Amino acid sequence: MTTSSLDWDSLSYKLQPWILEGISSLGYDSMTPVQASTIPLFCKHKDVVVEAVTGSGKTMAYIIPVLEKIAQYYAQDIPLLRGDVLAMVLLPTRELASQVQRNFDQLLKFQPDDSDITTQLLVGAVGSVREDVYSFLQNRPQILIGTVGRMLEFLGSSNVKPKSLQVLVLDEADRLLDLGFSHDVLTIIEKLPRQRRTGLFSATISSAGSDIFKTGMANPVRIVVKNNNSDGSKNAVPDSLGISYISLTTDKKIKTLLELLSKYHYKKAIVYLPTCVGVQYFHLLLQALINNLDLPISSEDLKMFSIHGKLETAARLKALNGFADSFASKSVLLTTDVAARGLDIPEVDLVIQLDPPTDPDMFLHRSGRTGRANKVGKAIVMLNEGRELDYIDFMKVRNVQISELKFSGDLELDTISQAMHNWLLDDRARYDLAVRAMVAFVKSYSKHTASSIFRLQGLDYIQLCKMYGLFRVPKMPETKFITKEKYEEEKVDEEGWIIKVDMDSYKYSHPDKEEKRLEELRTHKKLKESKLRAAKRREQKAKNASWSNQTKQKEVKQERRSITEQRQLAKERERIANYNSEDEENEVDWKDAIREQKRRKTTSTAVQGSFDDL
Numbered sequence: 001m002t003t004s005s006l007d008w009d010s011l012s013y014k015l016q017p018w019i020l021e022g023i024s025s026l027g028y029d030s031m032t033p034v035q036a037s038t039i040p041l042f043c044k045h046k047d048v049v050v051e052a053v054t055g056s057g058k059t060m061a062y063i064i065p066v067l068e069k070i071a072q073y074y075a076q077d078i079p080l081l082r083g084d085v086l087a088m089v090l091l092p093t094r095e096l097a098s099q100v101q102r103n104f105d106q107l108l109k110f111q112p113d114d115s116d117i118t119t120q121l122l123v124g125a126v127g128s129v130r131e132d133v134y135s136f137l138q139n140r141p142q143i144l145i146g147t148v149g150r151m152l153e154f155l156g157s158s159n160v161k162p163k164s165l166q167v168l169v170l171d172e173a174d175r176l177l178d179l180g181f182s183h184d185v186l187t188i189i190e191k192l193p194r195q196r197r198t199g200l201f202s203a204t205i206s207s208a209g210s211d212i213f214k215t216g217m218a219n220p221v222r223i224v225v226k227n228n229n230s231d232g233s234k235n236a237v238p239d240s241l242g243i244s245y246i247s248l249t250t251d252k253k254i255k256t257l258l259e260l261l262s263k264y265h266y267k268k269a270i271v272y273l274p275t276c277v278g279v280q281y282f283h284l285l286l287q288a289l290i291n292n293l294d295l296p297i298s299s300e301d302l303k304m305f306s307i308h309g310k311l312e313t314a315a316r317l318k319a320l321n322g323f324a325d326s327f328a329s330k331s332v333l334l335t336t337d338v339a340a341r342g343l344d345i346p347e348v349d350l351v352i353q354l355d356p357p358t359d360p361d362m363f364l365h366r367s368g369r370t371g372r373a374n375k376v377g378k379a380i381v382m383l384n385e386g387r388e389l390d391y392i393d394f395m396k397v398r399n400v401q402i403s404e405l406k407f408s409g410d411l412e413l414d415t416i417s418q419a420m421h422n423w424l425l426d427d428r429a430r431y432d433l434a435v436r437a438m439v440a441f442v443k444s445y446s447k448h449t450a451s452s453i454f455r456l457q458g459l460d461y462i463q464l465c466k467m468y469g470l471f472r473v474p475k476m477p478e479t480k481f482i483t484k485e486k487y488e489e490e491k492v493d494e495e496g497w498i499i500k501v502d503m504d505s506y507k508y509s510h511p512d513k514e515e516k517r518l519e520e521l522r523t524h525k526k527l528k529e530s531k532l533r534a535a536k537r538r539e540q541k542a543k544n545a546s547w548s549n550q551t552k553q554k555e556v557k558q559e560r561r562s563i564t565e566q567r568q569l570a571k572e573r574e575r576i577a578n579y580n581s582e583d584e585e586n587e588v589d590w591k592d593a594i595r596e597q598k599r600r601k602t603t604s605t606a607v608q609g610s611f612d613d614l
């Protein structure tokens with residue numbers, strides 16, 4: 001972040017002294033470029049659409065103007081009535097909403113005694129909307145910060161009166177305006193007064209296209225802060241962030257991940273996985289491998305946390321705070337894209353993506369969890385050898401440079417696979433999770449927007465099964481892409497067994513689950529036996545039926561034959577009886593024909609003669 005000549009004093013807009021005091025308490029000696037461009041405009045009377053690289057300080061670029069707007073409102077001596085709201089900030093996730101509330105509160109600590117500006121957090125699954133409304137009426141906050149769904153429900157209460165709202169902010173606005181959210185966001189906006197300022201912020205706001213105008217902005221100013229490379233080309237990521245890729249075969253991904261996590265130099269790493277069930281599975285698996293394998297790091301020194309969208313809010317916040325506050329020499333957060341945008345944990349110095357995200361914008365957001373605010377960070381993406389390497393050029397067009405990382409670890413793939421299988425064999429529930437995770441991955445792979453690079457038929461399904469530790473290729477439509485040669489090459493038998501396991505004796509460690517499985521196995525066996533018996537009965541019946549059918553058919557044939565013979569005999573008799581009279585008729589006809597022929601000849605000669613006369 002270039003901060004020279006960006007002194008807070010140099011702002012054309014004069015900020016409240018207590019706000020300046022708060023800023024200085026945070027150690028922000030100077031403004032970031034996006035703050036310098038945005039704050040004066042947004043504090044005055046401009047709507048703004050702001051795009052700047054990840055970690056460039058966009059949050060303060062709207063928090064400061066929001067606080068200034070509230071100060072301006074109070075300066076007009078207009079009393080605030082019960083139920084009135086002055087500012088609203090909408091965000092896509094609960095974690096982000098509570099992070100932004102913390103950022104507001106960092107400055108609000110410095111407001112003078114006669115000022116009572118407060119915030120209220122409105123996020124789903126925390127308390128009820130009734131409780132939110134009750135607390136709102138009690139505490140009378142001027143600033144509401146929340147996620148879309150809960151905010152919409154909250155505004156449904158007649159006690160909440162947003163008609164005096166001064167400023168609306170959509171953070172991660174392109175996400176809020178995409179299909180999943182836009183309907184609710186626009187419904188919220190309809191409830192707000194037109195006379196207000198609106199600010200849209202994101203590192204990838206261009207992706208929202210003309211949708212930004214649905215928010216009812218009046219002549220917005222577009223502020224774009226991008227970096228330039230030394231050769232003058234544009235760079236969509238901060239200078240402090242280095243992005244690399246590792247080219248490998250799918251089966252080596254877990255091995256490489258373990259090697260990176262245990263050997264690479266970092267303090268806090270975020271590892272991105274494509275699905276919730278994938279996060280669940282790999283958290284358990286990696287933890288087990290770290291405990292069981294002889295790695296250059298112990299499980300005490302490497303603390304692992306995980307969050308995903310299907311986790312309860314309280315558990316999500318606990319894991320996130322645990323990761324942010326962890327003092328272990330290495331801490332790792334496994335997550336889905338739920339923690340890809342906006343999350344600001346300054347100590348994160350490594351981001352690993354096991355696969356590129358389905359949406360290329362998300363690649364910037366994920367990578368941008370490190371290399372923030374001028375701190376050096378490294379983001380690594382794993383790409384399957386072959387067509388997936390086209391992703392490098394694909395991202396280059398989007399001003400993202402990805403260089404190759406030659407990384408070689410010394411773990412043995414076989415040792416890891418063996419440890420994985422042993423761990424899976426200890427409890428069948430783990431195997432169920434592994435299959436679900438693999439199937440979910442394939443489903444997510446089909447959603448890549450860059451579908452010419454990430455093609456389902458291009459995936460190496462057997463290696464993918466190996467990566468997930470599966471004993472057998474699961475039955476799913478996509479495995480039709482596996483060729484016979486591939487089965488042979490990978491030494492997988494025609495039934496899809498990678499490693500032969502007796503599934504009938506493969507146990508769940510949980511007694512209730514195991515009992516249920518045994519019960520199902522018994523029922524299944526009984527059913528199979530009774531089906532076999534039924535099939536045998538049917539077979540016998542068919543045999544019997546076919547013997548009696550044959551006799552019947554013979555009889556029918558004989559009957560038919562005798563009928564035909566009788567008919568032929570009758571015809572013969574009739575023919576013999578008619579023989580003489582038939583011949584007579586023919587003779588008459590023949591004589592008539594000769595007579596007719598003679599008559600024609602005479603006629604035609606006569607006609608010809610008359611012609612000659614002409």
Ligand SMILES: Nc1ncnc2c1ncn2[C@@H]1O[C@H](COP(=O)(O)OP(=O)(O)OP(=O)(O)O)[C@@H](O)[C@H]1O
Nearest residue numbers: 028030031032054055056057058059203342344373
């Ligand atoms: N003026 C400043 N001087 C120094 N550090 C700053 C300044 N403003 C913000 N920061 C720090 O920069 C980091 C990134 O800021 P912020 O989270 O606002 O980035 P962002 O642009 O919103 O990123 P993203 O697009 O990823 O959400 C934060 O840790 C914040 O404390």
